[in-house]
Amino acid sequence: xxxxxxxxxxGLGILGIPLPILPTTLFLLLAIACFTxxxxxxxxxxxxxxxxxxxxxxxxxxxxxxxxxQRTKEKIIIQIYVLMGISIVFAxxxxxxxxxxxxxxxxxYCLFKVIPDKDG
Numbered sequence: 001x002x003x004x005x006x007x008x009x010x011g012l013g014i015l016g017i018p019l020p021i022l023p024t025t026l027f028l029l030l031a032i033a034c035f036t037x038x039x040x041x042x043x044x045x046x047x048x049x050x051x052x053x054x055x056x057x058x059x060x061x062x063x064x065x066x067x068x069x070q071r072t073k074e075k076i077i078i079q080i081y082v083l084m085g086i087s088i089v090f091a092x093x094x095x096x097x098x099x100x101x102x103x104x105x106x107x108x109y110c111l112f113k114v115i116p117d118k119d120g
Contacts, residue, residue, distance in 0.1 A: 006034030021091045023083060026107060073111055080107055
């Protein structure tokens with residue numbers, strides 16, 4: 001299941017590169033989280049790649065499901081709401097707006113319920 005969700009997220013992330021209405025970074029982070037949960041071998045390979053080593057420290061902690069504190073999560077969610085809000089406002093098709101809205105809800109749920117704090 002995680003592998004399939006990771007493939008869909010990766011595909012949407014790649015589509016988001018030329019299409020400004022899809023949030024590329026969010027889909028790619030979701031793909032990383034799904035792929036690492038699908039296979040320990042893939043997780044080990046990913047953490048040793050040069051691309052992963054160059055990610056900012058916050059992205060590394062996020063992808064390993066360890067956020068330092070509630071305040072960091074709040075900063076992340078504010079940025080997501082601003083960017084997704086802009087995407088929703090400028091999306092030309094109503095069904096895209098609806099999908100982006102529900103994606104925002106899903107990301108909020110994952111950030112606060114699925115991904116535990118470092119202490120939790």
